[in-house]
Amino acid sequence: MNLSLTQIKTQFQELGIKSTIPRVVIYQSLAKAMHHPSAEEIHLSIQKKYPGVSLATVYKTLDMLVQKSLASKVVTDEDKVRYDSKMEPHIHLYCEKTQKIMDYDDQELAELIAGHFTKKGITNFKINRIQVNIKGESKTIKNK
Amino acid sequence: MNLSLTQIKTQFQELGIKSTIPRVVIYQSLAKAMHHPSAEEIHLSIQKKYPGVSLATVYKTLDMLVQKSLASKVVTDEDKVRYDSKMEPHIHLYCEKTQKIMDYDDQELAELIAGHFTKKGITNFKINRIQVNIKGESKTIKNK
DNA sequence: TTAAAATTGATAAATATTATCTATTTATTG
DNA sequence: CAATAAATAGATAATATTTATCAATTTTAA
Ligand SMILES: [Mn+2]
Ligand SMILES: [Mn+2]
Ligand SMILES: [Zn+2]
Ligand SMILES: [Zn+2]
Numbered sequence: 001m002n003l004s005l006t007q008i009k010t011q012f013q014e015l016g017i018k019s020t021i022p023r024v025v026i027y028q029s030l031a032k033a034m035h036h037p038s039a040e041e042i043h044l045s046i047q048k049k050y051p052g053v054s055l056a057t058v059y060k061t062l063d064m065l066v067q068k069s070l071a072s073k074v075v076t077d078e079d080k081v082r083y084d085s086k087m088e089p090h091i092h093l094y095c096e097k098t099q100k101i102m103d104y105d106d107q108e109l110a111e112l113i114a115g116h117f118t119k120k121g122i123t124n125f126k127i128n129r130i131q132v133n134i135k136g137e138s139k140t141i142k143n144k
Numbered sequence: 145m146n147l148s149l150t151q152i153k154t155q156f157q158e159l160g161i162k163s164t165i166p167r168v169v170i171y172q173s174l175a176k177a178m179h180h181p182s183a184e185e186i187h188l189s190i191q192k193k194y195p196g197v198s199l200a201t202v203y204k205t206l207d208m209l210v211q212k213s214l215a216s217k218v219v220t221d222e223d224k225v226r227y228d229s230k231m232e233p234h235i236h237l238y239c240e241k242t243q244k245i246m247d248y249d250d251q252e253l254a255e256l257i258a259g260h261f262t263k264k265g266i267t268n269f270k271i272n273r274i275q276v277n278i279k280g281e282s283k284t285i286k287n288k
Numbered sequence: 289t290t291a292a293a294a295t296t297g298a299t300a301a302a303t304a305t306t307a308t309c310t311a312t313t314t315a316t317t318g
Numbered sequence: 319c320a321a322t323a324a325a326t327a328g329a330t331a332a333t334a335t336t337t338a339t340c341a342a343t344t345t346t347a348a
Contacts, residue, residue: 018345020295039336054297059336075219079305080335093269102269109260113276116253125237125246128280132257136272162314164326183305198328203305223336224304 001031001085015068022053026061027070027085036074036082036092036101074101089129095138102138145175145229159212166197170205171214171229180218180226180236180245218245233273239282246282 003011008027009019017023029045030037037045043058062083065071074082074092078099091104113130121127147155152171153163161167173189174181181189187202206227209215218226218236222243235248257274265271 057296073221075221077217077219096272104266112256112260116256122248124283126281126283127278128240131277133275134271137270139268139270201327
């Protein structure tokens, strides 16, 4: 999602988030990224245009965005958290060869699962969110 | 799962794993644990009976068990990997209040999802494993 | 413009995990 | 059972990621 600086400032204001250059730039970079970047990767991505922004600020801003529900954490087998600005429920495909994460939307499956738990809930547990993660291998088309 | 030392030794032999006291004890502790322990927790749990075993050995052994498919990693929002010796596919319930992980078996749901992807596969992706994680709150019965 | 409050960046500290390396242990052979 | 080669363990250093600290700067509102 390519968001303009003014779009982001407006969004921040609505949520009571104080607008600062680091915050806006970090959120813009995350929103544009399609690859579920880590804090380090976001820090690198803004280095050229905004060399002053520190890694600590990137971490603090990402935490804040998660708190405000503008982003979510994506954990993987690597010892490193990645972030996602796509907040609509969706499935993650983890490629075990490349470690890449792809988004996958499947409304039909979402409804299938939701329906299942509507009928047959879980005893003594209040469901807030159901995440489906699929591990496997992405087939690159251009081979052979 | 409560496994005896001889049971474990036999299992190791079958898989070509060299039997050592640390390895057997670490695997036994993991297999007995119901709470998806971290390396640190496993290290603590064996301290009394086997004070010599180092944390490095716990990490190395857990990696080996994952490699040999006797255990799997469980990642969470905490910056710490947890381990699971239950290798049959199952669902994890994450309590957002207590950070506890519970196992939940739902054969019906597993078949529902499997059936869905049999009919309607994912383009350019080979599915190896489907994990369903449910986040929410465990309702303790004894309140009120 | 001023001032209070929040945020930043520099840096130190904390955590979790991995690497290194020698001593010990294991499994195998005679 | 003793000897041996190979693998593993434990001690500890190093690495990687994330969090905490705190003075200086910036933001927002008055
Ligand atoms: Mn996900
Ligand atoms: Mn870490
Ligand atoms: Zn995503
Ligand atoms: Zn489990």
